[in-house]
Amino acid sequence: MLRRVLHRLFGSKKALRNRAIVLSRRPNGEIRNGDLTLETFDVPDIEDGEILIESLWLSLDPYMRPQMNDMESYQDPILIGGVMPGEVVGRVSNSRSDKFQVGDIVTCHAGWQEYYVASGSEDGIHVVEPEGIPIQAYLGVAGMPGRTAYCGLMYLGKPVVGETVVVSAASGAVGGVVGQLAKKQGCTVVGIAGGSKKCEYVVHELGFDECINYKEGNLSAKLKAACPNGVDIYFENVGGETSKAIVPLLNEGSRVPICGFVSVYNTKSPESVETPMHIFGSMDSPPEHRFFLVSEWQDQHQEITGILADLVRSGELKYRESIAEGLENAPQAFKGMLAGKNFGKQLVHIRD
Ligand SMILES: NC(=O)c1ccc[n+]([C@@H]2O[C@H](COP(=O)([O-])OP(=O)(O)OC[C@H]3O[C@@H](n4cnc5c(N)ncnc54)[C@H](OP(=O)(O)O)[C@@H]3O)[C@@H](O)[C@H]2O)c1
Structure with a gap:
């Protein structure tokens, strides 16, 4: 009451x-x-x-x-x-x-x-x-992962027509955009992904030239066969064994934008992880490589979002x-x- x-x-x-x-x-x-x-x-x-x-x-x-x-x-x-x-x-x-x-x-x-x-x-x-x-x-695709792909590939990868680009976690949010943009730049693009369904999608839907299922084993040999002219750009998303398989294939003058290394994120001892910076940095003749953050290009946030959104609207960028x-x-x-x-x-x- x-x-x-x-x-x-x-x-x-x-x-x-x-x-x-x-x-x-x-x-x-x-x-x-x-x-x-x-x-x-x-x-x-x-x-x-x-x-x-x-x-x-x-x-x-x-x-x-x-x-x-x-x-x-x-x-x-x-x-x-x-x-x-x-x-x-x-x-x-x-x-x-x-x-x-x-x-x-x-x-x-x-x-x-x-x-x-x-x-x-x-x-x-x-x-x-x-x-x-x-x-x-x-x-x-038109958000943070898309902009990460765009900036890492275009500003650090610096793709040139005819070069070979390899991207790991190729079916993912970042990797899928990297490969499609690299194809638009006239590169040969090889993806690495976990599973045959993901690899089929990467080739048949996203238009990569090849995709290797790392879970089937023999990654080094398969990468060598897929990249007969070596690797000019390796877009790093996963680290670990995948990075090590790339090392012998890197051409002189190659670039390795280090975006992330998801394969070790669940580690119990993060302080002692062997990162891609260690792996590529310890090569006799290291490629141009560095870890980057998408926020380095924060001043281009709106411009790049617009470019990616337009590519989605026109159907050129799939996801x-x-x-x-x-x-x-x-x-x-x-x-x-x-x-x-x-x-x-x-x-x-x-x-x-
Ligand atoms: N630097 C930056 O500013 C920035 C910004 C955004 C994202 N990133 C990085 O970009 C990478 C991809 O992120 P995303 O958002 O696009 O995620 P995502 O690729 O959509 O999802 C993560 C993928 O990682 C792969 N993965 C997980 N464990 C793995 C392992 N042990 N070995 C190999 N691959 C493994 C899986 O794909 P498979 O099934 O194919 O193995 C999984 O689907 C991450 O490293 C992330 O930290 C960095």
């Missing part, structure tokens, strides 16, 4: 509830149940200058795994109890900022959660152009997605991606 009277007098304002995946414990090797947990809490009211974003799609990316370790690298470690970081495509559902309107579709670094309160002046919030392209493509349904399934999908269970860009669909 009292509650009904109070309700009539003041109205009832039920706080929005947020669900988030937090890092509860640092993994020791592979992610175990309990490392990542689902937490629920109230969404705060927005203040002047702020916006409320509801997540529609979440991107899962390999870089998140090393960030779960208690080790300094180019990114600070995620704090225990902290929301997992990550990029989403979201909808502005409330705005007290001049910069954003309710209904704007944006990409932003909201993390693994359903709602995000941001300052309207926060770096890295971009309104996307949904015309003629699925909005989630701004997390993949695949692996979609997990619901935020609660993000940890399992993430674990699967690190084991190669994804086929194309790994996403989590949160709401329509």
